[in-house]
Amino acid sequence: MDAAISAMWLQKGHFDFSRQDSRNTTSLLIRSNLCAVLSLPKDGLEIRRYPVGPQFSHVYWWREGSEDYAEAQFVAAISKDHPVLSLGVSIEKGREDAESMRAGDAMDRRSWDWPRLVIGIADILSDEVPAASKALDASVHVRIWTRKRPDNDRSGWYVRAFSFVDDEWFERHAGRVRVDVEAIVDYLRELDGTLDEWAIVHLARDFSPAEVDGMSPSDVASILMRFNGLRRRLRP
Secondary structure, X not given: OOOOOOHHHHHHOOOOOOOOOOOOOHXXXXXXXXXXXXXXXXXXXXXXXXXXXXXXXOEEEEEOOOOOOOOOEEEEEEOOOOOOEEEEEEEEEOOOOHHHHHHOOXXXXXXXXXXXXXXXXXXHHHHHHHHHHHHHOOOEEEEEEXXXXXXXXXXXXXXXXXXXEOOEEEEOOOOOOEEOHHHHHHHHHHHHOOOOEEEEEEEEEEEOHHHHOOOOHHXXXXXXXXXXXXXXXXXX
């Protein structure tokens, strides 16, 4: 089986590399292409996936550093609800509550990229996202998942999503009224002030099964690179 993206993966809801050469899986070839464009060593990006146990994961990340969650990362994610592949950048916000402090896994604002997202979000939404949208000739979407404790509550994720369409922002499932950038900025800043809440932000282009079927690793890397300016903006 070659390393091209398969529409069937989106239909089933997970990436399936089980029949691929373990030395040349789709994720490894995407990394090779990204590293070549970024002038990094061939293994200059870490690869992470979720879930980590089974072979059949539905999210893959590529990042330069070794610290989990801290870094703005390239992301490829298959939607849980629909056969959609999202390609773009992912940024996470850790918890800072007393329990996280005691456990030693609280977000470190000195090393995490989240604070830079909050500081720069207005310019990102006004400049970086429109630039990516123009380069891709497509809408760009911002999804924000948040979750309070307990972590074992499978229904605990709350989602707000926004779409940049025809040079305007709209909140999904909120009607036809356009959204001001400031409304999204205020929401991110509000989340920044919550100590016991985890947040995941994706800025991405969505693809249907017909659009991705047969897409090569180099094609995926090229699309991800459209978000590299945004990613670099958040790196120290």
